[in-house]
Amino acid sequence: MGVHLAFLRAINLGPRRVFPKDDIRRVVSELGFDGVETHINTGNVRFDTRLRSRAKIEGLLETAFARDRGFEVPAIVYGAAEFAALARDTAAIADENPGLARHYVYLLKEPLDEQQTALVEARADERGRMLVRGRAAHALLQPGYQNGSVDPLAAASLLGVGTNRNASVVRAVAAKWC
Numbered sequence: 001m002g003v004h005l006a007f008l009r010a011i012n013l014g015p016r017r018v019f020p021k022d023d024i025r026r027v028v029s030e031l032g033f034d035g036v037e038t039h040i041n042t043g044n045v046r047f048d049t050r051l052r053s054r055a056k057i058e059g060l061l062e063t064a065f066a067r068d069r070g071f072e073v074p075a076i077v078y079g080a081a082e083f084a085a086l087a088r089d090t091a092a093i094a095d096e097n098p099g100l101a102r103h104y105v106y107l108l109k110e111p112l113d114e115q116q117t118a119l120v121e122a123r124a125d126e127r128g129r130m131l132v133r134g135r136a137a138h139a140l141l142q143p144g145y146q147n148g149s150v151d152p153l154a155a156a157s158l159l160g161v162g163t164n165r166n167a168s169v170v171r172a173v174a175a176k177w178c
Contacts, residue, residue, distance in 0.1 A: 001034065001048040003080035005177060006061055007107045008043025008073050009163035019043065019069055027068045031060055039173055043163070046177045054079075058109070074161050076107045078135075080178045086136050087174030090167050093131060093138055102141040103167035104150060106159050111135050116158060123153040130155045137162075
């Protein structure tokens with residue numbers, strides 16, 4: 001059995017897209033996955049499965065979530081080793097960029113090609129910059145960016161399917177599950 005982590009996009013943001021963590025655990029367990037756990041109520045779920053295909057796992061989750069909720073719930077899946085490496089990279093990037101006001105990590109369903117990467121990384125100004133690494137894009141925000149704005153550099157629309165977490169959640173999830 002392999003340990004996988006799924007990060008769900010656009011849930012629990014308002015009254016219409018509610019997906020409590022107890023229900024997430026139930027739906028994932030009903031798929032036959034074992035060791036199902038959640039971390040906070042923002043769509044972070046850990047499970048064991050014999051399946052190896054990330055695309056197949058994502059498809060099964062998304063179909064089950066849509067059936068249960070009545071709305072689409074994109075799932076971005078990482079193997080535990082892959083996510084542990086992402087968390088180490090996130091920590092290194094933070095160490096290389098002291099004084100950040102915020103560090104968001106966009107977890108991507110698919111890696112960006114060179115052209116997409118260049119467009120995303122060109123999103124830089126006094127508020128911060130973007131840095132792409134594999135299936136993650138890092139928003140490195142400087143003091144003075146508009147507080148409360150998750151996408152002040154307007155890069156999210158260039159990333160394809162993904163979801164974001166702040167760097168501290170990435171590190172906490174990796175410490176807990178990887």
